[in-house]
Amino acid sequence: MSDRHVEHYVAPIDPADAIEVDKVSLGDRRSNLWIDAWRDLRRRPLFYISTAVVLLVSAVALFPSLFTNVSPTDNCLLVNSNGGPIAGHPLGFTLQGCDVYSRIVFGASTSLSVGIFVIIISAVIGIPMGAIAAYYGGWIDALLSRVGDIFFAIPYFLAAVVVMSVLSAHRNVFVIAVAIAGFAWASLARILRAEVLQVKNLEYVMASEAVGRSKFSTLLRHVLPNSLTPVIVYLTIALGGAITAEATLSFLGIGLPSSIMSWGADISRAQTSLRVAPMALFWPSLALTITVLAFIMLGELIRDALDPKARAHR
Amino acid sequence: MLMYVGRRLLQAIPVFFGTTFLIYFMVFSMPGDPVIALFGDKTPNPAVLAQVTAQYNLDKPFFVQYFLYLGNLFTGNLGVTFSGRDVSDILASALPVTVKLVLMAVVIELLLSITVGLISGLRKGRVLDHSNLIAALVLSSVPPFVALFVAQYFIGIKLGWAPVTVGANATWGAMLLPAIVIALTIYVTGMRLMRGSVIEAQSAEYVRTAAAKGLSRKRIIPVHIARNSLIPVVTNSAASFGALIAGTTVTEGIFNIPGVGNVLFQAIRLGENATVVSFVTILTIIYVVVNILVDLLYAVLDPRIRYV
Secondary structure, eight states: OOOOOOOOOOOOOOHHHHHHHHOOOTTSOOOOHHHHHHHHHHTOHHHHHHHHHHHHHHHHHHOGGGTOOSOSSTTOOGGGTTOOOBTTBTTOBOTTSOBHHHHHHHHHHHHHHHHHHHHHHHHHHHHHHHHHHHHHOHHHHHHHHHHHHHHHHSOHHHHHHHHHHHTGGGOSHHHHHHHHHHHHHHHHHHHHHHHHHHHTTSHHHHHHHHTTOOHHHHIIIIITTTTOHHHHHHHHHHHHHHHHHHHHHHHHTSSSOTTSOOHHHHHHHHGGGTTTOTHHHHHHHHHHHHHHHHHHHHHHHHHHHHOHHHHHHO | OHHHHHHHHHHHHHHHHHHHHHHHHHHHTSSSOHHHHHTTTSOOOHHHHHHHHHHTTTTSOHHHHHHHHHHHHHTTOOOBOTTOOBHHHHHHHHHHHHHHHHHHHHHHHHHHHHHHHHHHHHTTTSHHHHHHHHHHHHHHHSOHHHHHHHHIIIIIIISOOSOSOOOSOOOTTTTHHHHHHHHHHHHHHHHHHHHHHHHHHHTSHHHHHHHHTTOOHHHIIIIIIIHHTHHHHHHHHHHHHHHHHHTOHHHHHHHTOOSHHHHHHHHHHHTOHHHHHHHHHHHHHHHHHHHHHHHHHHHHHOTTOOOO
16 A cells, blocks of 8 residues: 555664663662761761760760869859959859859760750650550540640740749759650650651551561561651750750759759859850850750751752752 | 631640649649748748648649639639739730730741741752851750840940840830840741742742743742742741740840740749749740641641641
8 A cells, every 4th residue: 555664673682781780789888868868977067067066075074074173163262253264274263263164164064964864754755655656546646645735735944944943952963854854755756656657657567567566566676766767866956955955944043053063054143244254154155055056966967968858959 | 617726726625724734733743842842942931821822722632723723714813923913913014025025026037037048948059058057057056045145245235236124114126136136046947948948939830930931030039939938937937926925034034024934034033933833824825825826827828728
């Protein structure tokens, strides 16, 4: 009928190519969320800076006597009241004539231990509450979430104010951590609940239950480890927040007693001579700000590095 | 919509009972005599002691105490402070001041978030974007009382550009400095929300269509990109309104602003725990109510959200 001849070109099949494509090279670098995140973090100067600050503050908190040989409480001479820096006392003196630098060094462990206690207590309450609520669902979820809502509805700082005011006779590092974490855990539970709700419908969770693993064991073994990423980020940032909360409570005079060194309390005491000796207020404020900033920055960087979408956005 | 409002209000009931119960429980189940604890470090006068015991119905069982206390709360009988002033009287004079301060801070925060977020979003990944983000993070990490002191010292004392303390006459101008400081310490969240939505909007179909029609960037940016990115930022600011009302204690204390937070600040410093408890309760209730209003606002603002 038609004399038009259409030619189809068919490429010759070369089986070797397909094999090349399918080949899995086991020698390649492994890749998972945390390894990718680590590769991303290593390229960011801010990560090194904040890690260095965190390590430095930890070292100061653990071994204060390595950093100063001046006592923060003894040898406070009123002659030196609000004095400027002199040899051996680089940051000058407080109103009581104590060495500012030494007080900052010895205050580090208070801030850090309150921060660490707060995140441990928040995790111990918040992780089971959030994970069990989301994973078991139904009335358990309804009950636990309503309880969480109530704690979430009270601003945790105000709750801590009430606890610390009433417990005026028992103020110490642990009590202040309980006062802060007693309400701060609710945010953690919410974050984890949202994450577990997503993870629990994934195939590997179904597979784990299908092969006969109990629900609780699946939760511990497969669901929780895969939902903890946002929790870790939250806890790093919360550590900074807890340090601020302790300093603020001590600043208000309901934090730690004067026998325990605290940056917040020192700032509060320096407030009265702000006009004549601002530096006694400035130095502990700087130490506090840098420490808090280091934890928050570290948390933000880890969050960014763990989020493939955010990485693509950059 | 009506269904949603009804549901949201119903959900608030257990939260309301729960929060008030929790605060009450915390105070009256602590070790030691709660009445003595309410006096802080002071030794109470026996007559006052008997009166406070009667006032809090401490001779009755715990649950009866709690419901009597709730009844008082509902009938507006909020008790008296240590100096004998009616708590409701104090609220009437102090709450407007706090609302004024917080309103100003929220508006500044909103403007900051929108402009900085828009600039960052349009310059995504550039140096300006990174430095904006880092600056916002650094400002948010400064503990509020430190930021307030720095502002008070440099702008109030050294430069003399703003009053160092506000005092009884809390005008808008006198509270501008603390409002700016509050805004600077919280704008990071709003700025990020704005930045995120601007980045998303830039690659949206309607923006490409607008560009294809030949509209200039000058028109696309405000009308198509910025306007459609506003909803999350506005609701975020509304949410911070509640948090700020509950959290002005330190701000008002440092700048001596005669608001609700300052009453709490003075009570904390003087160890007047009964006053502390009643004001924390009031602030928590305000916080809960504002959060409900914010949720409703969200439903009104964003027609895409359908609540069933």
